Amino acid sequence: MCLIAVVPIIYTAYLSFTTYDVFSAPVPNGVENYRQLLHDENFRLALLNTVIFTALTVPFQTIIPMILADQLVRSDHPKLSGFVRSTLFIPVVASLILVGMVWQYMLAANGGTFNEMLHFFHLISDDYNINFLGTRTGALFAVAFVSIWKHIGYFLVIFYAGVQDIPRERYEAARVDGANRVQQFIHITMPGLRPITFLVVILGTIWSFQVFDLVYSMTGGGPAGGTTTIVISIFEEGFKNMQMGYASAISMFLFVCVVGISVAQQLIYKRIEK
Structure with missing residues (x-):
């Protein structure tokens, strides 16, 4: 398992110092x-x-599941709690490509589900359509929203287990105190x-930095x-422009960023715990 993880990283690091277009052997080019x-x-x-994208998704992917988990664990309706968890987990098991295609259709300017609903309820005129994905800002916010929707169920399960481990006596004592x-x-x-929150933040940050399929x-x-x-940039440089060396350099930058963020968050957590 170690070889499976380490060898590709080492080879990518090597390619990042070369000019390589797949059709010929890699040529060293230093730090070019x-x-x-x-x-x-x-x-x-x-x-x-x-x-x-990370700043838009991680906070909501953390706080919304946390609040939902707290409410569901302390709910007096266990069947409703189970239904909500099951419903929100459905997007988690769906393919990211499939999710992206479905939401692209729903957000489409012409014939999209959301525009048709707005027309139906007369919230916009029949000859006007909102192009949700037509502007740079709108498209980024739309993709971030779908990503949050996609991952809430996964993080809800994690927080739900964490809330269950908190002694009920603490809540009862707090309730008595008003x-x-x-x-x-x-x-x-x-x-x-707190420990679970840091885990969720780390996972959310890593996934957001590596987002590709959905976008x-x-x-x-x-x-x-x-x-x-960044990952789309790697894809375009490597497989469209056939600049594998440069794509490898971007990959190594991403690798260092992800590792650095994870280590920094762990150090911050340890300092807080002390």
Whole structure:
């Protein structure tokens, strides 16, 4: 298993210092790919989009499942709780490509489900359509929304298990002291879920930095590069422009970013715990 993980990383690192177009042998070029990386406007845009996408998704993918888990565990209706968890978990098992294609159709300007609903309820005129994916900002927000919808069920299961492990006596004591549900959530649930919250934030950050399938199936990175992420940039450089060396350099940058973020979050967590 170690070889399966380590060998591709080492080979990618090697290719990042070469000029390689697949059709000929790799030619060493020193740090030229990394120099190009620093001056590539397209890469800067992809990095910015990835950071914005992460900032949009991770907070909502964390706080919404946490609140839902707290309410469901403490609910007096176990059947309703099970139904909600099962329903929200359905998108998790669906293919990202399939999810992206379905939402692309629903958000389409011409004949899309949302526009048809707006027409039906006379919220917009019949001769006007909202192009949800037609602007750079709108497309990025739309993809972020779908990503949140897709992953809420997964993180809900994690938080649900965590809330169940919090002793009920703490809530009963807080209730006797006059604390309402919001105060109980802030002072009991959130501190009790701190380790799980850091796990969810780390997973959410890593997944957001590696997003590809959903974005590619919904927008293809457009419009005008508005949703191009780092992984889409790797795909385009490697498989469209056939610049495998440069694509490998971007891959190594992404690898260092993900590892660095994970280590930083772990260090922050340890300092908080102390």
